[in-house]
Amino acid sequence: QVQLVESGGGLVQAGGSLRLSCAASGSIISINYMTWYRQAPGKQRELVAGITTGGRTNYPDSVKGRFTISRDNAKNTVYLQMSSLKPEDTAVSYCNADLYEQVVVTTTSFYRYLEVWGQGTLVTVSS
Numbered sequence: 001q002v003q004l005v006e007s008g009g010g011l012v013q014a015g016g017s018l019r020l021s022c023a024a025s026g027s028i029i030s031i032n033y034m035t036w037y038r039q040a041p042g043k044q045r046e047l048v049a050g051i052t053t054g055g056r057t058n059y060p061d062s063v064k065g066r067f068t069i070s071r072d073n074a075k076n077t078v079y080l081q082m083s084s085l086k087p088e089d090t091a092v093s094y095c096n097a098d099l100y101e102q103v104v105v106t107t108t109s110f111y112r113y114l115e116v117w118g119q120g121t122l123v124t125v126s127s
Helices: none
Strands: 003-007 010-013 018-025 028-039 046-051 067-072 077-082 091-105 108-117 121-126
Touching: 003 091, 003 108, 018 028, 018 091, 018 121, 028 067, 028 077, 046 067, 046 077, 077 091
Parallel strands: 010 121
Antiparallel strands: 003 018, 018 077, 028 046, 028 091, 067 077, 091 108, 091 121
């Protein structure tokens, strides 16, 4: 079973930095787009950063210049380096991956497309 496990969340003062990691495991054939989202209390989940297999990235204006997404394809892991953190960055951060999984049924195997979410990691920025 494919799963994403995030780590690296915690409490940090305003202006500080945190690095989140998200490792994918299971019968993964390939991972396409990987993203980080966040959800603050009482707000909708929003995209924070995305990265393609080739390393092309995109960010919303709210985090551009402060957050950097990267990935290690050999380790099926995506990272989010967050700097100059603000209290309004406080949220649960989730990673998401579009990937192909190998499924084996008796003597047959095939690839299945999945969109998988991690369980989330809390980032708290104090003022």
